[in-house]
Amino acid sequence: MSHPFLVKDIAFQAGLSTATVDRVLNGRPGVRRQTEMRVKAAIAELEKQQAGAGISGRTLVIDIVMEAPERFSNAVRSAFEAEVATFLPMVFRCRFHFAEVMKPSELVQLLDRIRLRGTHGIVLKAPDIPEIAAAVERATKAGITVVTLVTDLPNSSRAAYAGADNRAAGETAAYLIGSSFDGAxxxxxxxxxxxxxxGEEEREIGFRRVLRERYPQIGVTEISEGHGTDVATGTLAARSIAADATINAVYSVGGGNRAVLAAFEAAGRPIRIFVAHDLDADNRALLAAGKIGFVLHHDLRTDARSAFRAIMSGQVNGRSAPAMLSAVEIITSYNMPVVT
Incomplete structure (x- = not known):
């Protein structure tokens, strides 16, 4: 496998031992396909960073850790990779650790491995549970700057939150849906x-508060634990639709929108209004096709920029950065921003 990088640099990027990387590079037996793919991905990432880092400067290694559906993880990866070039001569080397579903114990083990292996910063989208807060505390004590992304861990030692005001986003969704029914x-x-x-809990709290205060004639049926995946979310949606003939609108906090739409279609049920979050590839297509009406969008590149700045502040200046909120935009098929 031809490359211009030191084995230790590839190992650091891939999160593997130098011995494992050496076996992969030299085509030795006993290496799993998944490990080989991790090495190839690490080399590709190093090549990309080398191409964009023509100016010498300090390098900060950050690990982006997320439990999220693949469509959202892909959007986050693109945002962070796009923002890297804007910080030259400071160079950020990003390592991505994404999974659609992770057990809390697996996430804690991953955070501890990153801490022990060494990193300057962790950007984290994770559940707000004590085990995760404890892992963040261990990372902070090790001198690692932790920034939460799109969903916060306010009771942890994280340095900053990068994302939108989730409660305001939920309130906005309630306003859009309530207005569309005009008292019905x-x-x-x-x-x-x-x-x-x-983050999802705060969206729901904001949503329910506005409905309760302004649109009390609108009821709510909640489904959860589909993890934003199509199969699980679609099953939960179909079950709820079958049980209640009055459901005629959707506020999608957690994704799986194609599956939710398919469940309504299979039941022959119309949707008066559908409000979703995040302008990922799926939602772009659904907006363009008129399948959903509104997407509450916040710019992930702004979030990436905020995370980079917080880590720079923590590692270079030794100071914690304040919480940073990105603006929530109401996107329709008529004002979708162009993909750059």
Whole structure:
């Protein structure tokens, strides 16, 4: 496998031992396909960083750790990779650790491995549970700057939060749905990926508060623990639709929108209004096709920029950065921003 990099640099990028990387590079037996792919991905990432780092400067290694559906993880990866070039001569070397579903114990083990292996910063999207807060505390004590992304861990020692005001986003969704019914009775299917994420909980709190105060004639049916995946979310949605003939609107907090739409279509049930989050590839296509009405979007590149700045502040200046909120935009098929 031809490359211009030191084995130790590839190992650091891939999160593997130098001996394992050496076996892969020299085509020795006993290496799993997954390990080989990790080495190839690490070399590709190093090549990309080398191409964009023509100016010498300090290098900060950061690990982006997320439990999220692949469509959202892909959007986050693109945002962080795009923002890296804007910080030259400071160079950020990003290592991505994504999974659609992780047990808390697996996530804690991953965070501890990253801490022991060494990193300057961790950007973390994870459940707000004591085990994760404890792992963040261990990382902070080791001198690692931790920034939470899109969902916060306010009771942890994280340095900053990068993302939107989730409660305001939920309130905005309630306003859009409430206005569309103009005083008529309705019932909204609210889909959460998991009740463990504080960001989703805050969206739901904001949503329910505005409905309760301004649109009391609108009821809510909640589904959760589909983890934003199509199969699980679609099954939960179909079950709720079959049980309640009055459901005629959707507020998708946690994704799986194609599956939710398919469940309504299979049941022959119309949707008066569908409000979703995040302008990922799926939602772009659904907006363009008129399948969903609104996407509440915040710019992930802004979030990436905020995370980079917080880590720079922590590692270069030794100071914690304040919480940073990105603006929530209401996107329709008529004002979708162009992909750059």
């Amino acid at each position: 009775d309705a019932r909204v299917l609210v889909t959460l990926s998991s009740g463990r994420f504080r």
